[in-house]
Amino acid sequence: MRVFIAVDMEGATGVVHHDQLMPDGRGYAAAQKLLTADVNAVIEGVLLVEPQAEVVVGDGHGIMRNVLLDQLHPSARLVVGSAKPSNKPLCQLEGVQFGADVAFCVGYHSMAGTPGGLLAHTYIGSLIRELRLNGRAAGEVEVNAAVLASLGIPLAMVSGNSELQAEIRAWNTSSVFVCTKQTLGPTAAICLTPTATGELLRKGASQAIADRSCWHRSVTGRTRFEVDTYRREQAQKAFAYDGVEQVGEMTFACEHENAAEAFRILWRACTMALEETPPWLS
Numbered sequence: 001m002r003v004f005i006a007v008d009m010e011g012a013t014g015v016v017h018h019d020q021l022m023p024d025g026r027g028y029a030a031a032q033k034l035l036t037a038d039v040n041a042v043i044e045g046v047l048l049v050e051p052q053a054e055v056v057v058g059d060g061h062g063i064m065r066n067v068l069l070d071q072l073h074p075s076a077r078l079v080v081g082s083a084k085p086s087n088k089p090l091c092q093l094e095g096v097q098f099g100a101d102v103a104f105c106v107g108y109h110s111m112a113g114t115p116g117g118l119l120a121h122t123y124i125g126s127l128i129r130e131l132r133l134n135g136r137a138a139g140e141v142e143v144n145a146a147v148l149a150s151l152g153i154p155l156a157m158v159s160g161n162s163e164l165q166a167e168i169r170a171w172n173t174s175s176v177f178v179c180t181k182q183t184l185g186p187t188a189a190i191c192l193t194p195t196a197t198g199e200l201l202r203k204g205a206s207q208a209i210a211d212r213s214c215w216h217r218s219v220t221g222r223t224r225f226e227v228d229t230y231r232r233e234q235a236q237k238a239f240a241y242d243g244v245e246q247v248g249e250m251t252f253a254c255e256h257e258n259a260a261e262a263f264r265i266l267w268r269a270c271t272m273a274l275e276e277t278p279p280w281l282s
């Protein structure tokens with residue numbers, strides 16, 4: 001069995017603040033260890049049920065060089081490197097197109113605009129005020145699930161912040177959800193220890209692999225993404241890109257019969273809409 005684990009950082013054990021999310025933050029090095037421990041617990045849970053599983057981990061946060069390779073479970077491989085479209089047209093999911101039987105989203109957060117959401121955003125916090133998938137506001141996990149479904153891959157497990165559970169359950173009642181912390185506000189939560197979340201993540205991953213009723217398949221077919229940007233100038237830059245439709249002064253859209261292809265256009269348009277390339281995308 002081939003398992004792809006898409007990894008973000010805002011929903012990892014103990015992560016509650018921006019200073020834990022980028023290399024210049026003083027909490028970053030400690031957060032890398034917490035994140036890697038979460039990923040290892042998930043891998044252990046997978047291997048308890050499927051000892052021969054081939055596990056690929058996609059490092060999908062910020063600079064996309066967060067997971068500590070020398071501390072990662074030896075049976076896994078790691079997708080490492082910047083999310084610029086010339087590297088990773090599928091962003092957090094890059095690599096999954098080479099083959100996976102099932103996927104997980106580990107360490108995730110709620111979408112941009114979630115009231116009181118912990119480190120809530122959608123892909124690029126400075127750019128996307130709201131992202132809609134076929135007319136409805138969607139977060140990163142739902143977008144990933146749509147792309148996965150278009151590649152024939154189900155989503156079996158999600159882990160992250162407490163308020164993410166309701167966001168997931170609005171469209172997916174099947175995947176296992178593991179809560180790593182109880183959100184208090186945008187930069188605070190009641191956190192479980194790595195020992196406690198490790199146990200939950202191991203159990204959740206084992207269940208997600210063993211019980212196929214957890215394997216959620218999103219609806220496939222024609223997919224339309226619409227993005228409301230924060231600034232007029234951002235949308236104007238996105239309009240210039242082939243395949244992008246101007247919807248409003250600050251809104252652009254891209255549409256394709258295949259969600260993975262629609263996402264490739266979306267991701268390139270988003271990176272082009274930025275007024276300058278941020279260091280994490282270089």
Ligand SMILES: [Zn+2]
Nearest residue numbers: 008009010061
């Ligand atoms: Zn992130």
